[in-house]
Amino acid sequence: MFADNWITFSRVDQLLVTGGGYLHGHGSSAWPHNDCAANPRCKMLLFTMRFEFVTNSRINYIQSIDSRSxxxxxxxxxxxxxxxxxxxxxxxxxxxxxxxxxxxxxxxxxxxxxxxxxxxxxxxxxxxxxxxxxxxxxxxxxxxxxxxxxxxxxxxxxxxxxxxxxxxxxxxxxxxxxxxxxxxxxxxxxxxxxxxxxxxxxxxxxxxxxxxxxxxxxxxxxxxxxxxxxxxxxxxxxxxxxxx
CATH class of the missing domain: 2.160.20.10 (Single-stranded right-handed beta-helix, Pectin lyase-like)
Structure with missing residues (x-):
């Protein structure tokens, strides 16, 4: 539940992410574990898809359902x-x-x-x-x-x-x-x-x-x-x- 991320793209130029599928975060099952408002040592909930230092890129036709964040x-x-x-x-x-x-x-x-x-x-x-x-x-x-x-x-x-x-x-x-x-x-x-x-x-x-x-x-x-x-x-x- 507290892994870094499901999918990460880092330091990419001219990236295309497409398809028509979906990412189901099952967020409702994870939200009760998010105690960051009261716990300074809390673990952040994961992102289903993360982009770091990505330039000149496009993401098409991807569905995000029941996000954790x-x-x-x-x-x-x-x-x-x-x-x-x-x-x-x-x-x-x-x-x-x-x-x-x-x-x-x-x-x-x-x-x-x-x-x-x-x-x-x-x-x-x-x-x-x-x-x-x-x-x-x-x-x-x-x-x-x-x-x-x-x-x-x-x-x-x-x-x-x-x-x-x-x-x-x-x-x-x-x-x-x-x-x-x-x-x-x-x-x-x-x-x-x-x-x-x-x-x-x-x-x-x-x-x-x-x-x-x-x-x-x-x-x-x-x-x-x-x-x-x-x-x-x-x-x-x-x-x-x-x-x-």
Whole structure:
């Protein structure tokens, strides 16, 4: 269960992974063993497929089912990536981060995720940085035409990630800028459908919310949004009402 990864591609240029098969993570059987929020010596759950230092490559027609971690997790030194036509869930959703944990991480930039859907995932589209992060940058990121079906944390920027410390006392040093959430619609499983909580040290810059239409029918009240240390603009439909 805690092996490194099922499949790893490392230091490859012009890689093509295709076929039409699927990777079944059996995540529901593994999630109870993930105690990383309380155990600093925890073992990370494996990835079904991992790419390290891979350039100029393409992955087509591969299905990820019942993921143990995020269906797509993007970390430092990732740039110029386009992801589209992905259907996933359950699992953690689309995540960029956690960023800034290690010294001398390279920036993440030029990421586009579009024309995709998530069902019953723990997060929708998320950018996450460590609360006590070393200086870094995440920029030029687009989430476009994403459909949510009963998804928690549908739109999330979290710059206070620190599962083993009092994150409220720390501020991230990862600059997040030029991020667009466009045509994100569907059903949120949490009342706070849009949560953009950025760092006081380096507030998020140039954040755009375009035609957001997220419903919530739970017991906690009307669907809501929350923004902290964010500079940006709203365009078109905004449900929940925008907080920028």
């Amino acid at each position: 995020g269906h797509f997790d993007l970390y430092g030194c990732t740039h110029d990536v386009e992801i589209w036509n992905v259907q996933c869930g359950p699992g953690h959703g689309f995540s960029i981060g956690s960023l800034g944990k290690y010294n001398k991480e390279e920036a993440v930039r030029g990421i586009t995720v579009r024309d995709s859907s998530l069902r019953e995932t723990q997060n929708g589209v998320r950018i996450k940085t460590w609360a006590s992060a070393t200086p870094n940058l995440a920029s030029d990121i687009i989430f476009d035409k994403i459909y949510m079906d009963n998804v928690d944390n549908t739109i999330l920027i979290d710059q206070q990630y620190c599962p083993h410390c009092n994150s409220e006392m720390q501020q991230s040093n990862v600059q997040i800028r030029n991020v667009t959430f466009s045509e994100v619609r569907g059903m949120s499983s949490s009342q706070l459908a849009v949560k953009l909580h950025c760092s006081k040290n380096v507030p998020c810059q140039d954040i755009k919310l375009i035609n957001i239409n997220l419903a919530y029918h739970g017991p906690d009240g009307p669907v809501a949004s929350s923004c902290i240390n964010v500079k940006g603009k709203l365009y078109g439909i905004q449900l929940p009402s925008g907080c920028l």
